[in-house]
Amino acid sequence: MRKQNLIWMAIIGACLLLLVGFNGQTKRVHQPNMMSIAHRGASGFAPENTRSAFQKGVELQADYLECDVHLSKDGELIIMHDDNIDRTTDGNGFIKDYTLAELRQFDAGITFSEEFQGESIMTLNELLDEFFDKIGLLIELKNPANYPGIEESIVSLLRNYEDLSSIIVQSFDVESMKKMHSLLPELEVAVLVRPAESLLSEKKLDELTSFASYVNFNVSFINKRMVNKVQQRGSKVLVWSKNDKKLVSKAHKYGVDGIISDYPTWRIDKPIYLVQE
Numbered sequence: 001m002r003k004q005n006l007i008w009m010a011i012i013g014a015c016l017l018l019l020v021g022f023n024g025q026t027k028r029v030h031q032p033n034m035m036s037i038a039h040r041g042a043s044g045f046a047p048e049n050t051r052s053a054f055q056k057g058v059e060l061q062a063d064y065l066e067c068d069v070h071l072s073k074d075g076e077l078i079i080m081h082d083d084n085i086d087r088t089t090d091g092n093g094f095i096k097d098y099t100l101a102e103l104r105q106f107d108a109g110i111t112f113s114e115e116f117q118g119e120s121i122m123t124l125n126e127l128l129d130e131f132f133d134k135i136g137l138l139i140e141l142k143n144p145a146n147y148p149g150i151e152e153s154i155v156s157l158l159r160n161y162e163d164l165s166s167i168i169v170q171s172f173d174v175e176s177m178k179k180m181h182s183l184l185p186e187l188e189v190a191v192l193v194r195p196a197e198s199l200l201s202e203k204k205l206d207e208l209t210s211f212a213s214y215v216n217f218n219v220s221f222i223n224k225r226m227v228n229k230v231q232q233r234g235s236k237v238l239v240w241s242k243n244d245k246k247l248v249s250k251a252h253k254y255g256v257d258g259i260i261s262d263y264p265t266w267r268i269d270k271p272i273y274l275v276q277e
């Protein structure tokens with residue numbers, strides 16, 4: 001009797017699955033056009049903004065590596081997220097108070113794990129040297145108002161490269177991105193929108209999309225309408241998140257152009273599928 005019940009339950013379950021499968025509600029679709037950007041390199045797997053994280057991003061077949069840039073005491077473009085070295089190295093103090101030679105003394109891998117002990121702080125010059133030919137680069141200027149002349153330094157570095165189509169420069173600082181655009185109009189720039197300011201007015205959208213090729217949001221603070229408004233104006237949208245587990249599914253639901261993630265593995269682990277409604 002129990003066995004019979006189990007058989008009936010299995011038959012009913014199979015029928016339900018077939019019904020769902022045939023009513024057109026659950027078609028699986030791969031979206032290969034979604035850009036994958038390794039946030040601070042593939043920083044879920046290796047210390048953020050280091051050579052290892054950038055190499056891992058390439059290995060995982062990301063389209064771009066995202067990195068953050070500050071200026072050292074001697075005017076070198078230093079790749080690090082925070083304006084100080086406390087969290088990500090074995091030292092402490094502000095980047096602006098050290099020369100590059102001094103910053104080289106610190107270990108940028110050990111706070112992530114012993115496996116990465118000895119990892120060196122990188123410069124933007126080195127990142128371009130080593131990765132320009134391999135992958136796109138999304139370069140974020142961190143608090144550029146604190147580093148007068150940082151836009152000019154980046155432009156002078158980028159001028160060494162003939163084809164800048166694989167480079168995007170971004171910042172939360174709108175004026176800095178306007179400046180980058182006027183210094184080097186062929187370079188694509190992106191404006192990062194602070195979560196609290198994500199509901200942009202029509203006027204603000206017009207202003208940003210007049211010079212920015214991308215308007216980038218934290219995925220938890222936008223909706224499809226806002227994405228559409230940017231895209232209708234001819235710009236693209238990238239979304240990022242540090243902890244929203246629905247980053248990928250929301251990104252697809254909203255129809256954005258790319259995802260900035262610490263774990264750019266989805267492309268090879270499993271193709272992205274979504275449920276068509």
Ligand code: G3P
Binds near residue numbers: 068081140192240
């Ligand atoms: O690229 C988006 C993202 O990098 C902005 O936030 O703090 O990780 O630099 P944060």
Ligand code: CA
Binds near residue numbers: 040066067068
């Ligand atoms: Ca960043």
